[in-house]
Amino acid sequence: MSAMDKARYKLAAAVILTLLTGSLYAQRHDPVQPQISLTLIPPSPVTDQITVDVRAGLWNHTSKAKKLSVSFYLDQASAQNVLYKQQITVSPRSANCVKFLWPTRNQAGFHKVILVVSSPGGHWTTERPMQVITSANRSTQQIDGAFLGFYHWSEAEGKYWNPELKKVTDAQWGEMIHAQHRLAMNIVVVQEVYRNPTMYAGKHNIPVDGYKGVPYYPSRLFPGRVPVAAKDPVEAVLTQADKDGMNVFIGVGSYAWFDFTNGSLEWHKKVARELWDKYGHHRSFYGWYVSEEQDGGLSDAQARKDIVHFFAEFSKYVRKLAPDKPVMLATNSHHLVGAEETYRKLLPNLDILCPFGFHRMPQGELTGEQAADKLQALCNQAGSHLWMDMEVFNFAEDNALVPRPISGLLSDLHRFPNFEKIICYQYPGLLNSPDMSIKPGGENTVKLYLDYKKYLDSVSTTPNKR
The missing domain is CATH 2.60.40.10 (Immunoglobulins)
Incomplete structure (x- = not known):
């Protein structure tokens, strides 16, 4: 074979290899997006x-x-x-x-x-x-879904579950999602897909130092991975949710707690783009959850301007990617008086507001019922949806989160009948089916699961898969 023939052979082989690997890459990394x-x-x-x-x-x-x-x-x-x-x-x-x-x-x-x-x-x-x-209430008076944290951001609060969550495999995340489905909790809110060392708005220097957080999923945007056993827990959750006909919010975050600055906005856009390209083909991909949370009073004057601008721009951006998918934010239900005008500017660009803490309003504040009514009126004006983030935990003496007794859950379900949907915080570490191969949080989580299942079986009109 002449030198020229060898060169042509190598060139042809390289072209074929490029085409083949390009095809494989497309199959592996660029799944077909919906029509x-x-x-x-x-x-x-x-x-x-x-x-x-x-x-x-x-x-x-x-x-x-x-x-x-x-x-x-x-x-x-x-x-x-x-x-x-x-x-x-x-x-x-x-x-x-x-x-x-x-x-x-x-x-x-x-x-x-x-x-x-x-x-x-x-x-x-x-x-x-x-x-x-048929009901006299807006609420089904059942828990319609649950937040899901792959690992709790606070080692103190997650003391009783973080060591076990670190060991959960992709298959076991699927197992956990199916157990949640058996309680008719068919909405999943992934709390965050990045774990950033605990940082707060105004108390970091990310624009100068760069973003140091690491992903839970295989990301091209930032190096590293959170040290958990699961290879791609986001994929595991969506795959099982597809099978069970569930609805998954993907948590775009976390950049820094309560941070809705321009730096945070641009970071969220990049991450949302990658998440949609990677997971948008899943039928269970229901919407976007912005992980940063906020106080019900929406903080100070500058923070109020920031959050209004953030959601106007972020919602516009993700609607170009996925025009029917809603955007959701969780705030607490406290300090609402005086923030009404900001809510009127914010809510038209926020599809779902999902506040928490109604059962533990600060002394001298509105009652939980009054706070719920005020937020419902604001959402009605804006054409937004009001859901509830119901806490299924109590704080132990060491500040760790432990399962809340079923009486507290039932109290909230019946005290607050105006919410379209009730999502609990959270499933991992606080609820576990007795059939689970791993039970983060221990036996008290199984008791809460069974106590709630008993209530659900007594009132539900929805057939549940056992």
Whole structure:
């Protein structure tokens, strides 16, 4: 073989190898993104006292504008069952949203909402279940979902579970999600996908020193990994949630607690982009949770300006990625008086507000009921959704979090009947099925699981998989 033939052979081999590895890379790292998506806010089950926010996400992955006919149906795709119709043009390589409101009054029963999208070049359809329960309240008075922390940010608070959470494998995260599903807690809120050493707004120098946090998932943005056994717990959670028909908020964070500055905003955009590219193909990918939290009074004047600007820009950005997926924030329920005007500016760009701490209002403050009513009125004005972050923990003498007795959970479920959804904080370390192969938090977590299951079995109208 001549020198020239050898050179040609090497070049051809290199081209073939590049094509093959490029193809494998695409299969491994660039999963097919959706053409359409259907999101119900809130997801099933709901009572007949609310209005469901029905959204269709529509993607055009081509280089030409696409004209789409979008139709929503109840139970079957027939002319008699049309809920809403709209014609829309989606620009090249972009996404758009079609949405409408569906009141649930007089709709008790098991339903499905069907989305049908047609264009000259294709036809797509998808559906979501929706059970409507007859009730005098907005709330189902059940725990509809749970936060999930792969590892607790505070070693003191997570004293009784962190050593075990560190050992949980990908398979065991799937096992835990399925156990949560068996309690009809079909919403999962991943608290954060990055762990940054405990930092607070105004008390760090990240813009100068750089971001030093490390991811729980295989990320290209920042080096390192949180030292846990699971290789990709985010993928494990979404994969099991797909199987069980659950809804997962991906926690974009944490940059620094309570930090909504421009530096935080740009960091969140980068992470959201990577998360959508990596996990957006999952049917269970329901929405975005911003992990940084905030006091109910929304802090001082500058912080109030920051948080309003943050959500105006972040929501605009993620809607370009996934136009139907809601954005959620958890605040506490304290110090609301005087912050009303900021909420009026914030909430139009925040799909779901999920506050906590109603059962432990500071002395001299509003009562928990008054705080809930005030926030509901503000959300109504803005067209946002109010859910509850219900605490299923107490503080032990050493400040560690331990399971709260079932009486406390039932008190909250019945004291606060106005919330569309009730999400508990948190499942890992505070609740465990007796069937789990690993039980972070110990036997008291199994007792709370069984105590709540007994209550659920006595009141639930939703068939639960055992």
